[in-house]
Amino acid sequence: MTMASVRALRSIEVGVTDIARSLHFFTDVWNLSPVGESAGVHYLRGTAAFHHILSLRGTPKTGLVRMVFDAADRATVDGLHAQVTAYGTKTIEKPAPLRQPHGDYGFGFKDPEGRNIAVVCGVKDHPDSADMPDRPRRLSHLNLNCDDNDATFAAYQALGFKLTDRTIKFRFLRCNSDHHCIVIGFDTAATLNHIAFEMTDLDSVFRGAGRMIDNGHPIEWGPGRHGPGANVYCYFVGPEEIPIEYTSEMEQVDDSYPIGTPEQWKWPPRRVDRWGICGPPSERVVHAGENYLFTDDGYRLDEWR
Numbered sequence: 001m002t003m004a005s006v007r008a009l010r011s012i013e014v015g016v017t018d019i020a021r022s023l024h025f026f027t028d029v030w031n032l033s034p035v036g037e038s039a040g041v042h043y044l045r046g047t048a049a050f051h052h053i054l055s056l057r058g059t060p061k062t063g064l065v066r067m068v069f070d071a072a073d074r075a076t077v078d079g080l081h082a083q084v085t086a087y088g089t090k091t092i093e094k095p096a097p098l099r100q101p102h103g104d105y106g107f108g109f110k111d112p113e114g115r116n117i118a119v120v121c122g123v124k125d126h127p128d129s130a131d132m133p134d135r136p137r138r139l140s141h142l143n144l145n146c147d148d149n150d151a152t153f154a155a156y157q158a159l160g161f162k163l164t165d166r167t168i169k170f171r172f173l174r175c176n177s178d179h180h181c182i183v184i185g186f187d188t189a190a191t192l193n194h195i196a197f198e199m200t201d202l203d204s205v206f207r208g209a210g211r212m213i214d215n216g217h218p219i220e221w222g223p224g225r226h227g228p229g230a231n232v233y234c235y236f237v238g239p240e241e242i243p244i245e246y247t248s249e250m251e252q253v254d255d256s257y258p259i260g261t262p263e264q265w266k267w268p269p270r271r272v273d274r275w276g277i278c279g280p281p282s283e284r285v286v287h288a289g290e291n292y293l294f295t296d297d298g299y300r301l302d303e304w305r
């Protein structure tokens with residue numbers, strides 16, 4: 001029997017203590033576009049068709065509320081629910097109708113390390129999707145620090161993810177032709193490593209980096225070109241110490257891609273990427289990721305029904 005699979009990382013919801021400050025940052029500096037507000041939650045889009053890629057809500061503590069994956073249709077949502085349940089997930093909702101802009105059907109659950117996930121279909125997306133220089137297109141990937149990488153890997157396999165590469169530090173997982181849209185680390189705690197936004201090209205990554213520097217957010221890691229995925233990168237710390245990345249040129253792969261191993265992904269001394277321009281990431285961005293947590297109850301989609 002064919003496994004059901006999610007087909008994209010659609011959006012994330014972030015809880016912030018100062019919503020005005022984060023809204024200003026993600027619109028005027030990070031260059032997303034507002035598409036509306038409902039019940040105090042602000043929705044922001046990139047240039048791709050997804051209705052929104054980031055939603056911001058005021059919360060007592062800063063944290064990631066949930067990540068949202070896109071499924072093709074209701075049958076796929078039901079298939080994914082069955083797979084995630086069979087994996088052994090205990091904290092999970094039944095698939096049920098949703099209200100726009102969240103989609104028309106979906107469910108929420110917690111992965112084995114407590115991260116909140118929603119699977120949705122039928123979102124009314126935008127008719128326009130042309131690239132615009134210097135504006136993020138969509139989310140590229142989420143990198144998650146894990147205490148139990150094997151358990152997390154198994155849970156994402158239940159969502160249809162496939163392994164693309166493995167290094168000594170990470171497993172890189174894909175659900176479409178992008179080399180990865182989820183990265184899971186071999187760490188000692190379940191926190192966020194960083195959130196990456198896809199720019200249209202290298203020039204836009206650098207223009208975005210310049211705009212960040214102009215606004216008091218220095219480059220915390222980069223510029224560089226990663227090994228696995230071959231994507232270019234600049235990392236920053238945004239408001240409330242949110243670890244974020246501008247990236248571009250992600251390698252496109254299919255099932256013929258040979259899964260890399262830690263033995264193959266080794267760098268010469270001093271190198272941390274393909275170019276060798278930058279050193280390792282700053283302590284600030286590493287700590288920002290290690291301290292960034294998921295909220296407790298973000299798997300519940302009550303408000304969306």
Ligand SMILES: [Fe+2]
Pocket residue numbers: 141143194196245247
């Ligand atoms: Fe990244």
